[in-house]
Amino acid sequence: MTTPNWVEIRKGLGKPFTPDKIKRFAGAEIKQGANAGKCLWFPYVDARDVFDRLDEVVGPENWSDASSIVDATTKAVACTLSLFGVSKTDVGYPNAAADAGNAQMEPLKAAYSDAVKRAAVRWGVGRHLYDMTPIMLPRGQRPKSAAAAANGDEGASPPAQPAQPRAQPSPPKAGPQAQTHAEPDDPKPVSPEREQLLDEATEALRKLSELRGTSGAKILAECRKERLIESVSFNDLPDVDLATVRDWAQTEMGSSEAEQRLVKAEATKPAGAVPAHAGEVSV
Numbered sequence: 001m002t003t004p005n006w007v008e009i010r011k012g013l014g015k016p017f018t019p020d021k022i023k024r025f026a027g028a029e030i031k032q033g034a035n036a037g038k039c040l041w042f043p044y045v046d047a048r049d050v051f052d053r054l055d056e057v058v059g060p061e062n063w064s065d066a067s068s069i070v071d072a073t074t075k076a077v078a079c080t081l082s083l084f085g086v087s088k089t090d091v092g093y094p095n096a097a098a099d100a101g102n103a104q105m106e107p108l109k110a111a112y113s114d115a116v117k118r119a120a121v122r123w124g125v126g127r128h129l130y131d132m133t134p135i136m137l138p139r140g141q142r143p144k145s146a147a148a149a150a151n152g153d154e155g156a157s158p159p160a161q162p163a164q165p166r167a168q169p170s171p172p173k174a175g176p177q178a179q180t181h182a183e184p185d186d187p188k189p190v191s192p193e194r195e196q197l198l199d200e201a202t203e204a205l206r207k208l209s210e211l212r213g214t215s216g217a218k219i220l221a222e223c224r225k226e227r228l229i230e231s232v233s234f235n236d237l238p239d240v241d242l243a244t245v246r247d248w249a250q251t252e253m254g255s256s257e258a259e260q261r262l263v264k265a266e267a268t269k270p271a272g273a274v275p276a277h278a279g280e281v282s283v
Helices: 006-013 047-058 097-101 107-122 127-131 146-150 176-180 192-212 216-225 239-268
Strands: 023-026 038-044 063-071 076-083 086-092 135-138
Touching (some): 006 047, 047 063, 063 107, 076 107, 086 107, 127 192, 192 216, 192 239
Antiparallel strands (some): 023 038, 063 076, 076 086
16 A cells, blocks of 8 residues: 555645636525525535545545445435545535435435535545635526636626616625625615624634534534524624624634544543543543
8 A cells, every 4th residue: 555645645635626616506595684685605516526636636546435324314424535544524414404305306415425525624625615705696696607606706697687778786896895795786785893793703603614524504504403593694683693603603613622622632641541531421
């Protein structure tokens, strides 16, 4: 077996994907507030591109994957991705909870694709996608091109308009602020205070998803489960709820980091050492 150079492997696996490989999927439509009727578009790559990256960096003979169903009801699938005998595992889900019982939607295929990509993220593949800003567009519009989507450029062609004279709005400026908060169709501008809250909550959720090695959509689903938000997008939430989401994510980050430190500390203890927290049970 080839002796792996892990420094070079990490560098190769973590190399950002080129714009032509990056696609966008639409989250749930925002139902209330100034951005009602709009959707956030999140970046992703196909599982085939992940496989190509693994072949390119370590060679097809030096990696393998194994999958299994971990929840027959939700069709959750676990994937273990092994490189040179070292394995990392994560769990994937169908594209939507409603797809789990619909054979035509191929829920297991979607869950496997999600699982293998999430396992690959643990190896560094595609982590840069979590740093990319979602694009907000009105319903019926899509990012114009792969390059525009990858660069965070809204660049969408509007749907066909009725043949009648009308003033055309000025095109939105490129950049995250224009994508998320300063579109000309908004009925009212976003205050600087709310914009800061949105940025802080978004950044806290992004860091938490990166720390856990999971997708932003799964983190938002946990927010909903905790009854902190009511929809996939939190752009329409009152300021007080945005602050709650931000504080929750920061607290969860602290807990996750503490757990990781404890695991590392226990792993480095010499054999036979008495645990520092004898009598406590870690979960």
